[in-house]
Amino acid sequence: MPRVETLGERIRRVRQERGMSLAKVSGGDFSRAFLNQVELGRSQPSTRVLRVIAGRLGTVVDYLLEGRLPGVERELALEKGRVLLARGDGRRALAALRPAIDSSEWPLGTDARLCQAQALFSLERDQEAREVLAVEKELITAHRDRQRLRRLRSIERGERIGAGSGIQDAINVHLRLGDRAQRAANSHDALEHYRAARVLLEVLPVTDRR
Numbered sequence: 001m002p003r004v005e006t007l008g009e010r011i012r013r014v015r016q017e018r019g020m021s022l023a024k025v026s027g028g029d030f031s032r033a034f035l036n037q038v039e040l041g042r043s044q045p046s047t048r049v050l051r052v053i054a055g056r057l058g059t060v061v062d063y064l065l066e067g068r069l070p071g072v073e074r075e076l077a078l079e080k081g082r083v084l085l086a087r088g089d090g091r092r093a094l095a096a097l098r099p100a101i102d103s104s105e106w107p108l109g110t111d112a113r114l115c116q117a118q119a120l121f122s123l124e125r126d127q128e129a130r131e132v133l134a135v136e137k138e139l140i141t142a143h144r145d146r147q148r149l150r151r152l153r154s155i156e157r158g159e160r161i162g163a164g165s166g167i168q169d170a171i172n173v174h175l176r177l178g179d180r181a182q183r184a185a186n187s188h189d190a191l192e193h194y195r196a197a198r199v200l201l202e203v204l205p206v207t208d209r210r
Contacts, residue, residue: 090122
């Protein structure tokens with residue numbers, strides 16, 4: 001049976017995935033030393049402090065406590081992963097996708113794992129990617145979803161979408177606004193901005209992405 005992640009471990013992982021320091025998360029509300037003790041499991045934050053931590057990390061209290069995200073948070077994880085992958089950052093894409101990869105929700109979980117496979121291929125972890133696709137192929141076939149089956153096959157062939165140009169500035173604006181909204185714990189707005197950026201990235205030539 002897999003080991004259950006503790007509250008402190010979850011806070012540390014999310015903080016590191018966001019690239020945030022102890023000082024950045026603690027701000028002026030509590031000390032870095034206290035946050036470090038929380039991450040080590042030696043101190044227990046109050047509900048108020050936990051809300052502050054969740055807000056700074058761009059997530060929700062329920063996720064920090066139980067490791068489960070509401071639907072919009074999983075959608076946000078998927079969109080952010082897609083954006084990072086489209087920009088050629090497979091490693092960060094995998095980290096961003098993590099909250100959605102284990103989802104049993106159809107089709108969100110499958111979409112997240114298809115994106116995971118693409119990220120693994122981009123990192124030359126081909127065997128892992130093929131194992132993910134083999135499992136998803138059975139699930140997609142069971143749902144009789146021809147569109148996703150075609151997408152899976154295109155991933156197996158290593159195909160990438162790319163056409164059109166001149167939209168990089170709009171992409172960057174959406175990404176900045178998405179990051180800002182996520183830092184403010186406004187998941188709904190963050191999701192919309194990441195979704196818009198991802199759609200624009202998918203029609204941008206690979207050579208123009210940055």
